[in-house]
Amino acid sequence: MVIQFLRLLVFCAIAKQLLLKIVEVIQFLFLLAFLEISKRHLQDAREAFQFLLFLAFCAIAKHLLRLIWTVNPFLLFFTVYAIGMRLFHKIRNLPPSPSLALPVIGHLYLLRNPLHRSLSWISRQYGPVALLRFGPRRVLVVSSPDAAEECLTKNDVVFANRPCLLAGKHLGYNYTSLAWSPYGDHWQNLRSIASKILSADGLLTLSSIRADEVKSLLHRLARSGGQSVNMTSTFFELTLNAGMQMIAGKRYYGENVGEEAIKFMEIVTESFRVSGTTKMGEFVPFLRWMGLKGVKEKLLALQKKRDEFMQSLIDESQSGGAKESPEAAEGRKKKTLIQVLLSLQEIEPECYKDETIKSLMQVMLTGTDTSAATMEWVLSAMLNHPEILKKAQAEIDEVVGHDRLVSESDLPKLPYLRSVIKETMRMYPVGPLLVPHESVEECRVGGYRVLRGTILLINLFYIQNDPKYWDDLANFKPERFEGMEGVRDGYKMMPFGSGRRHCLGENLAIGMIGLTLGSLIQCFEWNRISNDLIDMTEGSGPPMRKAQPLWATCSPRSATSDLLSGA
Ligand code: HEM
Numbered sequence: 001m002v003i004q005f006l007r008l009l010v011f012c013a014i015a016k017q018l019l020l021k022i023v024e025v026i027q028f029l030f031l032l033a034f035l036e037i038s039k040r041h042l043q044d045a046r047e048a049f050q051f052l053l054f055l056a057f058c059a060i061a062k063h064l065l066r067l068i069w070t071v072n073p074f075l076l077f078f079t080v081y082a083i084g085m086r087l088f089h090k091i092r093n094l095p096p097s098p099s100l101a102l103p104v105i106g107h108l109y110l111l112r113n114p115l116h117r118s119l120s121w122i123s124r125q126y127g128p129v130a131l132l133r134f135g136p137r138r139v140l141v142v143s144s145p146d147a148a149e150e151c152l153t154k155n156d157v158v159f160a161n162r163p164c165l166l167a168g169k170h171l172g173y174n175y176t177s178l179a180w181s182p183y184g185d186h187w188q189n190l191r192s193i194a195s196k197i198l199s200a201d202g203l204l205t206l207s208s209i210r211a212d213e214v215k216s217l218l219h220r221l222a223r224s225g226g227q228s229v230n231m232t233s234t235f236f237e238l239t240l241n242a243g244m245q246m247i248a249g250k251r252y253y254g255e256n257v258g259e260e261a262i263k264f265m266e267i268v269t270e271s272f273r274v275s276g277t278t279k280m281g282e283f284v285p286f287l288r289w290m291g292l293k294g295v296k297e298k299l300l301a302l303q304k305k306r307d308e309f310m311q312s313l314i315d316e317s318q319s320g321g322a323k324e325s326p327e328a329a330e331g332r333k334k335k336t337l338i339q340v341l342l343s344l345q346e347i348e349p350e351c352y353k354d355e356t357i358k359s360l361m362q363v364m365l366t367g368t369d370t371s372a373a374t375m376e377w378v379l380s381a382m383l384n385h386p387e388i389l390k391k392a393q394a395e396i397d398e399v400v401g402h403d404r405l406v407s408e409s410d411l412p413k414l415p416y417l418r419s420v421i422k423e424t425m426r427m428y429p430v431g432p433l434l435v436p437h438e439s440v441e442e443c444r445v446g447g448y449r450v451l452r453g454t455i456l457l458i459n460l461f462y463i464q465n466d467p468k469y470w471d472d473l474a475n476f477k478p479e480r481f482e483g484m485e486g487v488r489d490g491y492k493m494m495p496f497g498s499g500r501r502h503c504l505g506e507n508l509a510i511g512m513i514g515l516t517l518g519s520l521i522q523c524f525e526w527n528r529i530s531n532d533l534i535d536m537t538e539g540s541g542p543p544m545r546k547a548q549p550l551w552a553t554c555s556p557r558s559a560t561s562d563l564l565s566g567a
Pocket residue numbers: 178179180191194363364365366367368370371374430431434435436495496497498500501502503504505506508509
């Protein structure tokens with residue numbers, strides 16, 4: 001910060017001297033010209049008057065500059081700095097940018113929560129490729145399908161890196177976890193391990209775990225007796241239970257949970273608390289020295305707890321003493337993720353270190369959160385549009401019937417349900433800015449120069465809600481996706497990202513979301529808790545959740561009541 005400030009002072013002092021000199025030179029030149037013309041016996045009095053006027057203007061400007069300098073040198077600093085930067089910006093062919101980037105904080109003063117809304121406003125003013133400064137960091141904001149395509153195809157390798165942010169350092173094992181790792185051999189190795197686990201075959205192996213978790217949720221809801229249920233926490237607990245069952249064969253939420261579960265819940269709650277505190281502050285150097293010092297310590301403490309917890313699960317599995325829940329133990333013919341990774345560790349210990357296994361466990365858990373948030377948006381949207389809920393229910397009745405529960409393998413035969421999920425992900429993408437990327441070398445986007453080390457934010461929220469690309473966009477209309485199966489709609493819809501760093505959990509997430517919502521609407525009639533529409537305002541993320549938790553009531557459908565008693 002000190003260097004930046006000194007640089008600014010030197011720049012302003014030089015700029016001030018230069019400006020004064022320029023004014024003096026102009027004055028001098030005009031004086032010469034005036035004398036020359038008067039020598040030739042000025043014929044045009046108007047011309048002479050204009051010369052005099054200009055001389056007077058220059059003299060006033062010079063004195064004004066001196067006055068401002070004496071009265072408020074800072075005002076002069078800023079004016080000269082802003083004009084200088086703007087010129088410099090233009091000459092270098094950098095993308096358009098809001099004029100006033102304040103020293104130290106840059107454009108951070110323009111941003112509010114939720115961030116994607118502020119960035120949308122900036123895109124409306126400065127176009128689909130805009131450059132901002134978050135403190136000392138350059139940030140490229142892209143908000144059109146064409147520009148996004150350019151970043152994720154032609155420049156895919158250039159942008160395949162992730163920026164070094166606090167969360168990646170302290171929670172991502174010093175940038176070695178899959179989501180935070182820089183593009184390179186280590187990332188490729190992790191990605192190929194995770195791709196195998198999350199491949200269609202890998203997911204099929206663990207599908208019974210997910211189905212069991214959903215059945216257990218249906219049981220619990222059937223016992224709610226028409227009382228209102230907090231669906232936000234219900235979805236969150238469901239996805240965490242399913243995630244931990246796949247990872248370690250454990251469930252931590254529900255009835256009869258023990259001490260280990262309480263420890264796990266504390267870690268999850270703490271993760272939320274801490275993740276909300278890093279945000280923009282980390283781009284402002286003086287905050288990093290002052291306020292963020294505490295955040296760093298909190299992150300370190302959290303990571304220590306998380307690491308110890310995950311290690312205890314690995315140790316338990318290694319010693320063969322995993323205490324599984326009775327349902328899991330009974331149904332488990334398959335290995336948990338930890339068991340699979342430990343057996344690979346025996347063959348290739350260098351590739352499958354304990355740290356690698358723990359970071360993969362964390363990635364699986366992070367993904368569960370985004371799935372839960374999406375389920376909440378989908379159910380909220382359907383509760384606000386009962387006719388859509390009925391249509392999805394009718395499709396399930398016709399395709400699956402009332403004699404068995406929906407399964408993940410039914411999803412390809414339920415296009416309307418899938419369209420409802422897609423339309424929700426269009427209007428309310430839980431990753432509205434994807435995950436930040438960073439350029440490893442200079443490149444061009446939209447004809448502008450993008451310098452090395454620029455953070456890339458793709459404003460998916462803006463693209464997916466831009467009237468240029470979507471008809472009737474304010475209306476929740478799943479029908480727009482009907483008949484579009486397997487059609488890639490350019491880069492105007494990509495809730496899971498695209499390119500080298502696209503989401504690895506897409507199939508798992510779509511399977512779990514479809515299975516859960518399909519089962520909920522197959523077995524229950526759903527209602528809002530009042531006549532008021534559900535508030536669809538988004539809170540700050542990531543992931544982008546609803547600002548208000550979702551409460552709803554459900555009562556078992558008579559046609560499927562047998563299914564619930566036998567589920
Ligand atoms: C509705 C649910 C989900 C949504 C909307 C979602 C969305 C995303 C997005 C937008 C990205 C960033 C893409 C980019 O940087 O361009 C991402 C990355 C990632 N997601 Fe997901 N995700 C979901 C669920 C999951 C699940 C369930 C898992 C794992 C079990 C998962 C694993 C990952 C991983 C590992 C990455 C980082 C990939 C990399 O950096 O190489 N996601 N996800």
